[in-house]
Amino acid sequence: MKKAWMTAAAAAVVLAGAGWGGWTYWQGRKAAPKAAPAAEAPELPAGALVSLQGVLRAQNVVTVIAPLDGVMEEVPVTVGEEVFESQILGRIANDLLEQNERNATLELERAQARVGALESTLLAARLEESRASADAARARSEYARAEREYQRQRILLREGATAKNTHDATQKVFESTQVESETLTALTRAIQERIQQASRDIEAARKTLAEEEEKLELARLELAAEQVVSPVDGVVVAIRKSAGAEVKKEVDILFDIAVDLTAMEVVLEPEPPVLKRVKVGMEALVDLADLPGDGLPAAVRAVEEGKVYVEFASPTPLARPGDPAFVRLKLP
Structure with a gap:
């Protein structure tokens, strides 16, 4: 009995101590002063x-805008560098424009080859026509002589003043020279017609050649836009697109230049x-x-x-x- 009372008393003491400690901790927290706000900097x-x-x-500042779509391939200038008007600031690669330039070059070469071939054909035709004309002129001259002799022999034969075989031989010469003259004259006309057609073909081919030259010039001008050049003298103050960046025509700013x-x-x-x-x-x-x-x-x-x-x-x-x-x- 006494032992149980002592145990209860000890427990009461422990609980009382715990309660006092908790009250003391709460009072300490309650009494802790608040931190003072930081002082504001004094007004000047x-x-x-x-x-x-x-x-x-x-x-x-002058801005340089992308002249075409593509990818910045190189930027040889740096920020702070002095540049002059027309100096290359960078290059934009555009596969389509490069292919157009190659195609235009190929078409121009084809047009040039056609004009050259037609001119060679025309030259050969003119040489042939010159020889054919000379042969035709000779044949007509011989035909004219043979015709006169044949007409003379006909008269003589009718009057009994020449032999029949002589007349027949003259007739054969007349007929052969007539055929030769007509053949060479027809050949000459055919060659002249070929010359006229070749001249028309050359005129058309030269027109096509001029068109292809214009196309190539345009393709090269468009390709020249790949070279981004400075529009003014000044100092590069900003590079907006580095090598490897995609750019849009008349949208992206590439460089800022102080003037x-x-x-x-x-x-x-x-x-x-x-x-x-x-x-x-x-x-x-x-x-x-x-x-x-x-x-x-x-x-x-x-x-x-x-x-x-x-x-x-x-x-x-x-x-x-x-x-x-x-x-x-x-x-x-």
């Missing part, structure tokens, strides 16, 4: 000078407390690393989408797009 006073770092950018490095601006991204106090038209000073001094006069051109654009006139060609610059502003 009016007239405060701030110096902000930004990136130089050219104000006047006037005297008209520059600095792009800033100030913190919100400063950004909200920057206004368009505010005066500023731009500090360039390569141009020591009191700074270049500048002005805020625009404040858009969290960025500030400060424009200024650069007196040095050493200031390049992409270089860092500092801008000093006096806050209102």
Whole structure:
């Protein structure tokens, strides 16, 4: 009995200790002070000078758009490189245009071969016609002599002044020369007709040749568009499509070229407390690393989408797009 009471008392003590510990822990949590909020940066006073770092950018930029569909095959220029008008900036491979150029070249070669063959045929026909005309002229002359002699022998035979065999021999010569003359005359006319037809064929073939030359010239002009050239003198400030990229005609921009490095601006991204106090038209000073001094006069051109654009006139060609610059502003 006594042993059971002692066991119950011990258990009560343990429970009481646990309850006190839990109450103490809860009180400690309840009494723990809240953390103080972080102190906000103090507002800069009016007239405060701030110096902000930004990136130089050219104000006047010419974009180069893809002149045809295809794949950029090579880009031999780099960002920051000076380029001149008509300099090759890249090459676009277009299988269809290359095949068109090959087909046009083949058709032109065929047209040239046909014209050459027809001209050779015409030349040979003219030589043949020349010989046939000479033979026909000779045959007509002989036929004329034989006809006169035959007519004379007929008269003599009728009057009994010549032998019958002499008359018959003359008649045979007359008849043979007549056949030869008619044959050679007909041959000459046939050759002349062939010459006229060959001339007409050559005229048509030359017309076809001219058309094929125009087609080839057009195909080569289209193929020349594979060479992307700079439209202006300037500095490459961005390459939008690298080698291997697909491009769409008159859709994709390939390059950005700055054309006037005297008209520059600095792009800033100030913190919100400063950004909200920057206004368009505010005066500023731009500090360039390569141009020591009191700074270049500048002005805020625009404040858009969290960025500030400060424009200024650069007196040095050493200031390049992409270089860092500092801008000093006096806050209102």
